[in-house]
Amino acid sequence: MAQLSFGQAVNNALDLAMNMDESVFLAGEGVGISIHYDPNMPSHGLLGKYGPKRVKDTPVSEAAIAGLAVGASCMGLRPVVEIMFLPFITLATDMLVNHAGKLQYLSGGKSTFPLTVRVKAGVNFAAGCQHSHNLEAWLAHSPGLKVVFPSTPEDAKGLLLSAIFDPNPVIVIEEMGLYWGKGEVPEGDYRVPLGKARIALPGKDCTLVSYGGATHTAIEAAKILSKENISIEIIDLRTLVPLDRDCLLNSVKKTGRLVVLHDATKFGGFGAEIAAIVAEDAFEFLKAPIKRVAAPDIPVPFSPTQEKFYKPNADMVVDAVKSILN
Amino acid sequence: MEPQANSVRLKTMYEKMVLIRKFEERIIELVQEQGRIPGMQILANGQEAVAVGIIEALKAEDVIVSNHRSHGHLLAKGADPKHLMAEIMGKATGVNKGKSGTLHLAVPEVNALMTSTVVGAGPPLAAGAAFAQQYRNEPNITVVFFGDGAAAEGSVHEAMNLAALWKLPLLFVCENNCWAGAQSYAQHCSVGEIAQRGIAYGMPGEFVDGNDVKKVYALALSMAEYCREGKGPALIEAKTYRMRGHGENDHQHYVDKAELEYWAKKCPIRSLKEKMLKDGIVTENELQAIETKTLAIVAEAVAFGDASPFPLAKEALNDVWA
Structure with missing residues (x-):
């Protein structure tokens, strides 16, 4: 085990994958020479180590970057491409939604597309709504794309290595605000299987489902509630597609209550899917209505007071849990 | 390969063009016989010389990426007409098990790697394929076919810039059939020749x-060689004509009849036939043999498709994931 920041853990996974498999290459805007010179940025130092043949700085061309990944993966390479910020993925969605996610199906299973797209996400860096917009529900709604959203350095490494060596297209969403936070990370070729959630905290009174940076809000809320002897079970989904339904349903069957938390907007958000699955398959175990804690249905605002207002906080989670306890 | 098509190659190309024409003419009949074939059929009647002339100049290992008007490209690349027709009919024995139908045919076993019906999507995909060839130091190239309509898509320009910047072995073939849906070339394109756009990306662009x-064939051979030598991408604009509508449900009410007659006289198959007869390359008997042979291939393909079962409905759930 080593103490690594989230960004270093991603970097470690990229380094290992490139070292293990010659067919892995990186491409994206600034994956080689970045405007940031920071060892906590995921591709830091890899250009120097692997050279410009395998670490490809691209023009500002999201459709071409994604198309590069789809075409090269169909030829048997394992591209790991970066889209700088999640809202910019709109420029690459034709390649991802209509091609990465569908061409294997359209080929009748003849062709495979083992590509990985890494993309930075999150709120709280004062860049406004064209840099901050969590679109994971869009991606999760598109068949054929796996969607990964880690919350810890350990999972960031383990999930990314699994994504790179998965035979399917995988979108790995990295919450930028987590890049500098440290944690224990296993060394070597450590993989976290896609589609397996993690019980971040065991508990008995209420299930709290989250993913990505919001998991840290969930932990903060659980600490507050524990002072009042309220025991929360936190499920960190880690992978949205494929979803670990068993982990979700088993927890709700045990606790009888569900709160879902995410930093994306509420209407049509991924939390709605979680709520619907539980309502369909574990209704008889529920002791109270399901609650969702999510952002208001507005673009991410800029002004610090408003951006803080936008992002769901621990107090909101505490209130939601308490509202269904009695 | 010889720089100018010799008489043997001309006959080969003629036969391939006739096969494509007969194959698509049979599709027209099947469309008209209600219920024989599902979905809208998009045909390249009149454009056969582009598919055959370009692909004849390639090696078997070279990759093509096609678009919604793909039948000619795929047959020229060597796809089996039986399994192609079965796919177009939505049958389980189709090249893609009925998952594609006519629109997104992928026949990777003959290096017809991908087909996209999203107009303009082919070039970025092809850039990826060409990148893989360059990355592995393969002596092969990728060819992407796109239309004059697709030339207006941003994705095409992104792909051209990237391919030229990285010197990818990618031959862009703009099959200018004078129409983008119901919009004529003059109504949708800002330049007289799309080939001129090669200059904007620092790559050769030639009109043919x-x-x-x-x-x-002669131009494709020299341009393919250019790409193969590692000099970067190249652009061919092949001016042809879409003799039928955008799809078989489009009856071309917006097309000037005189224009259709003009292009009908320039039919690539008839022109080649007349030229070969005049030059004494081919005899009437040989032409008749080609006619008989290609009709038999098409009849066999349709019989195979007809005899094949539809896939089970529940098999729709398969092939999403590897």
Whole structure:
């Protein structure tokens, strides 16, 4: 085990994958020479180590970057491409939604597309709504794309290595605000299987489902509630597609209550899917209505007071849990 | 390969063009016989010389990426007409098990790697394929076919810039059939020749009469060689004509009849036949043999498709994931 920041853990996974498999290459805007010179940025130092043949700085061309990944993966390479910020993925969605996610199906299973797209996400860096917009529900709604959203350095490494060596297209969403936070990370070729959630905290009174940076809000809320002897079970989904339904349903069957938390907007958000699955398959175990804690249905605002207002906080989670306890 | 098509190659190309024409003419009949074939059929009647002239100049290992008007490209690349027709009919024995139908045919076993019906999506995909060839130091190239309509898509320009910047072995073939849906070339394109856009990306761009298979072949050979030598991408604009509507449900009410007659006279198959007869390359008997042979291949393909079962409904759930 080593103490690594989230960004270093991603970097470690990229380094290992490139070292293990010659067919892995990186491409994206600034994956080689970045405007940031920071060892906590995921591709830091890899250009120097692997050279410009395998670490490809691209023009500002999201459709071409994604198309590069789809075409090269169909030829048997394992591209790991970066889209700088999640809202910019709109420029690459034709390649991802209509091609990465569908061409294997359209080929009748003849062709495979083992590509990985890494993309930075999150709120709280004062860049406004064209840099901050969590679109994971869009991606999760598109068949054929796996969607990964880690919350810890350990999972960031383990999930990314699994994504790179998965035979399917995988979108790995990295919450930028987590890049500098440290944690224990296993060394070597450590993989976290896609589609397996993690019980971040065991508990008995209420299930709290989250993913990505919001998991840290969930932990903060659980600490507050524990002072009042309220025991929360936190499920960190880690992978949205494929979803670990068993982990979700088993927890709700045990606790009888569900709160879902995410930093994306509420209407049509991924939390709605979680709520619907539980309502369909574990209704008889529920002791109270399901609650969702999510952002208001507005673009991410800029002004610090408003951006803080936008992002769901621990107090909101505490209130939601308490509202269904009695 | 010889730089100018010799008489043997001309006959080969003629036969391939006739096969494509007969294959698609049979599809027209099947469309008209209600219920024989599902979905809208998008045909390249009149454009056969582009598909055949370009692909004849390639090696078997070279990759093509096609678009919604793909049948000719795929047959020229060597796809089996039986399994192609079965796919178009939505049958389980189709090249893609009925998952694609006519629109997104992928026949990777003959290096017809991908087909996209999203207009303009082919070039970025092809850049990826060409990148893989460059990355592995393969002596092969990728060819992407796109239309004059697709030339207006941003994705095409992104792909051209990237391919030129990285010197990818990618041959862009703009099959200018004078129409983008119901919009004429003059109504949708800002330049007289799309080939001129090569200059903007620092790559050679050449215009060719797309109804003259001999000229298409000769240009494709030199441009493919350019790409193969690692000099970067190249652009061919092959001017041809869409003799039928956008799809078989489009009856071309917006097309000037005189224009259709003009292009009908320039039919690439008839022109080649007349030229070969005049030059004494082919005899009437040989032409008749080609006619009989290609009709038999098409009849066999339709019989195979007809005899094949539809896939089970529940098999729709398969093939999403590897």
